[in-house]
Amino acid sequence: MPDRTLILGGARSGKSVAAERLLAAEPDVLYVATGGDDSGNAEWAARVAKHRARRPATWGLAETIDLVPLLEASGPPLLIDCLTLWLSRTMDAVDVWSDLHRADEVEQQIAALAEAWSATPRRVVAVSNDVGSGIVPADPGTRLFRDLMGRLNTTISLSSDQALWTIAGRTIPLT
Numbered sequence: 488m489p490d491r492t493l494i495l496g497g498a499r500s501g502k503s504v505a506a507e508r509l510l511a512a513e514p515d516v517l518y519v520a521t522g523g524d525d526s527g528n529a530e531w532a533a534r535v536a537k538h539r540a541r542r543p544a545t546w547g548l549a550e551t552i553d554l555v556p557l558l559e560a561s562g563p564p565l566l567i568d569c570l571t572l573w574l575s576r577t578m579d580a581v582d583v584w585s586d587l588h589r590a591d592e593v594e595q596q597i598a599a600l601a602e603a604w605s606a607t608p609r610r611v612v613a614v615s616n617d618v619g620s621g622i623v624p625a626d627p628g629t630r631l632f633r634d635l636m637g638r639l640n641t642t643i644s645l646s647s648d649q650a651l652w653t654i655a656g657r658t659i660p661l662t
Contacts, residue, residue, distance in 0.1 A: 491604060492612045493644050495661075496653035502614045505651065505658045506566050507541060509612050515563040516546045519554065521573040538568070552576045558603035558611065565607075570615035573600075574639055575632070584628050590635065597639050605646040615640050617652075 492509060496502045510516045522535070546566075549557065552573050557565060567573070577596050583589040604611070619637045624630045644650040650661040 490610045491647045492649045493647045494614050494651045495617045500653045501656040502653045505653050506612045506614050513564050517565050518546050518548050519567045520550045521552050555603040558607040561608045564610040567613040601642040
């Protein structure tokens with residue numbers, strides 16, 4: 488039976504480190520980076536370099552938002568970092584920002600991801616931000632992102648074997 492774990496938390500809470508710790512004993516892990524290439528952005532490059540330096544040299548890397556085929560295939564454990572960037576890039580891909588009615592297309596992709604997550608034959612750990620604990624965003628696009636992020640986190644969490652909350656570097660189980 489696969490082990491599906493979702494690690495939630497705020498920005499810079501230690502989610503990625505907690506995910507890496509969960510898989511530290513695994514000699515072969517596929518690290519799935521969903522952030523994309525932000526060429527020319529020195530701050531982003533520094534973040535990526537820190538993540539790479541922490542990971543064991545034996546771990547593989549896939550930089551993609553096409554998560555469904557990875558979840559459907561057998562193979563080594565997956566560490567998906569992160570679902571928040573997956574959602575943002577998915578929203579970009581369907582250009583929901585210029586037409587908020589395209590949110591239905593994003594909802595379909597969330598449903599496909601959740602189905603693949605539920606049925607995956609692999610051990611998988613995913614990281615995601617909880618963005619709904621703050622203020623109500625002033626503009627409709629940001630409210631849509633917050634709402635979709637909440638739906639995505641809820642859907643994946645309810646299909647997980649465990650969900651964890653990370654705050655200030657501490658990780659606690661959600662029951």
